[in-house]
Amino acid sequence: MDKDLQRCDAYCIHEDIVSTARDNMLHEDMVMELSELFKVLGDGTRINILRALAINEMCVCDIAALLCMSQSAISHQLRTLKNARLVKFRRDGKNIYYSLDDEHVEHMFNQGIEHIKHR
Amino acid sequence: MDKDLQRCDAYCIHEDIVSTARDNMLHEDMVMELSELFKVLGDGTRINILRALAINEMCVCDIAALLCMSQSAISHQLRTLKNARLVKFRRDGKNIYYSLDDEHVEHMFNQGIEHIKHR
DNA sequence: TGAACACATGAGCAAGTATTCATATGAATG
DNA sequence: CATTCATATGAATACTTGCTCATGTGTTCA
Numbered sequence: 001m002d003k004d005l006q007r008c009d010a011y012c013i014h015e016d017i018v019s020t021a022r023d024n025m026l027h028e029d030m031v032m033e034l035s036e037l038f039k040v041l042g043d044g045t046r047i048n049i050l051r052a053l054a055i056n057e058m059c060v061c062d063i064a065a066l067l068c069m070s071q072s073a074i075s076h077q078l079r080t081l082k083n084a085r086l087v088k089f090r091r092d093g094k095n096i097y098y099s100l101d102d103e104h105v106e107h108m109f110n111q112g113i114e115h116i117k118h119r
Numbered sequence: 120m121d122k123d124l125q126r127c128d129a130y131c132i133h134e135d136i137v138s139t140a141r142d143n144m145l146h147e148d149m150v151m152e153l154s155e156l157f158k159v160l161g162d163g164t165r166i167n168i169l170r171a172l173a174i175n176e177m178c179v180c181d182i183a184a185l186l187c188m189s190q191s192a193i194s195h196q197l198r199t200l201k202n203a204r205l206v207k208f209r210r211d212g213k214n215i216y217y218s219l220d221d222e223h224v225e226h227m228f229n230q231g232i233e234h235i236k237h238r
Numbered sequence: 239t240g241a242a243c244a245c246a247t248g249a250g251c252a253a254g255t256a257t258t259c260a261t262a263t264g265a266a267t268g
Numbered sequence: 269c270a271t272t273c274a275t276a277t278g279a280a281t282a283c284t285t286g287c288t289c290a291t292g293t294g295t296t297c298a
Contacts, residue, residue, distance in 0.1 A: 014177075018184055025171070034166055062137050095245085
């Protein structure tokens with residue numbers, strides 16, 4: 001089961017360091033989920049949406065007005081954010097109000113901003 | 120200068136909420152830099168590289184061996200990470216050793232992992 | 239019930255991206 | 269100085285993605 005120590009053909013200089021690194025790697029699934037999460041955050045439109053929702057819940061056409069984008073474009077992006085469990089929504093009559101569904105995203109933004117400011 | 124209150128044509132329901140959100144938006148440049156940072160983190164190969172470098176500095180062929188990928192592919196990814204100021208390097212003879220150049224990335228990973236675990 | 243409104247969704251396209259392949263650079267070694 | 273080794277880089281390609289356009293779904297209201 002844990003015998004995934006299959007050597008790949010790549011030439012390696014420091015066996016011990018590579019071996020230690022291998023033992024500390026994240027599980028494949030976690031890496032995939034992490035990269036998908038970051039991929040979702042890696043888009044200006046979605047960042048703007050999340051930042052806006054951090055202040056207030058909003059319906060789709062409000063977000064579209066805020067960002068000067070089409071309703072369809074916003075709707076597609078909200079779908080992506082919904083799939084990533086970053087936003088939730090509630091229906092009220094004809095409108096659907098979106099809001100944040102995560103307490104970690106803001107921390108991630110802040111860390112990102114720190115990284116950028118620090119050059 | 121700050122008169123970028125140009126109304127876009129999109130129909131908007133809640134003027135006050137949109138207006139408040141607009142006042143609290145991140146600056147355009149910051150959104151771009153943030154999205155570029157997250158984009159860099161949004162790739163499994165680069166996540167694996169960063170995680171490995173968090174344990175030890177490593178030369179290119181070691182990373183290639185660890186991840187069972189070509190030297191060229193790793194080199195291209197390291198370039199991306201270097202441009203994002205996430206890794207630094209030093210030369211020692213024929214080898215070039217890469218290491219982390221940021222203290223925030225690990226926090227971002229941890230926040231990401233928390234988000235994922237929390238469903 | 240049917241028109242109007244808010245939103246979702248599928249197809250299509252232009253732009254971006256991760257890898258491979260071939261080749262270039264740069265340091266050590268004989 | 270020529271060869272070898274470690275790494276970088278440019279071009280090409282398969283794949284992904286964000287938007288638009290057209291249309292579908294679900295709710296309200298007359």
